[in-house]
Amino acid sequence: MSHDAEARSRADQEATDWLIRLAEAETVDVFDAFEAWATASTLNAQAWAEVGRISHMIQAAAPAPATRAPRRRIWDGRGAGQGRRMLRRRLVAGLVASAGALLAVVSTPEAILRVRSDYVTVAEELKTVRLPDGGTMTLAPRSAATVDYEDGERRVRLLRGDAYFEVARNPDRPFRVLSALAETTVLGTGFEVRTMRDAALVGVRHGRVRVQPKSGHGAVLTAGQGVRLNEVGRGVAFETHPDNIAAWTRKQLIVEARPAAEVVDALRPWYGGVILAQGERLKTSEITGVYDLSDPAGALIALSRANNASVVRISPWLIVISFD
Known part of the structure; x- marks a missing residue:
């Protein structure tokens, strides 16, 4: 892997780790540290937006934070257990506060892509x-x-x-x-x-x-x-x-001994929200199976059952899968 690829991979992992840290945050210091990380480099800002697209979604949800669904565990392949605590209003406020700085960095590449393209599809669109x-x-x-x-x-x-x-x-x-x-x-x-x-x-x-x-x-x-x-x-x-070949044209994902990280990446475009993945086994776990792309959340549950992973739904638009 090249130095640039390693740097991108590290930034992506840090972005995922920050999501979990923010969800567990008890003090303002955590949010200050997040903002410092997110604005420290273009790579960090791009990783946060690319992995989560959180700034866009939280801005849309921010006017009515009390109506958002609580975070809940939808499957834990390692046994039953309570999900982590609900996202606090301070998390929403902290992320929205940093969203402006992040959007200034990350919106340009997407806009350029749309201008350059003759045809573009959005999430869940064939x-x-x-x-x-x-x-x-x-x-x-x-x-x-x-x-x-x-x-x-x-x-x-x-x-x-x-x-x-x-x-x-x-x-x-x-x-x-x-x-x-x-x-x-x-x-x-x-x-x-x-x-x-x-x-x-x-x-x-x-x-x-x-x-x-x-x-x-x-x-x-x-x-x-x-x-x-x-x-x-x-x-x-x-x-x-x-x-x-191209089984996705039938809304099927067919994989044969592929790394978990690659399979999660293949599911992301089919989900209307955000799928974040973390854990040391992302690159070492090999996945084989047939998954229904019309139900990416269900596909993640099936994937976790077979690979001793856990899936947590943080909100209707955000799922985290962990291969710890």
């Missing part, structure tokens, strides 16, 4: 776009893409999230999908391209594609084959049943 050549592009929730059919070439740039394509081969007008870590060229196919924080994935449901990573050698993939690319664009091939 969108199928008819492309100019008659093909289709299906975007998963919280995804963004641009489409360019000029200069004798068909190009799509996936800026964020997941997309599944059904397109016909045309040697005179190649179809290419560009992402941060690779370029995928259609040889007549239905295929998925997924962008993650420091990784990417290409998988083929039918037909063939050529994948050219940013570094290393390219490869031709056929039905049921895929490649996972790390942060520098180096790939690891995998094989699965073709129907497992």
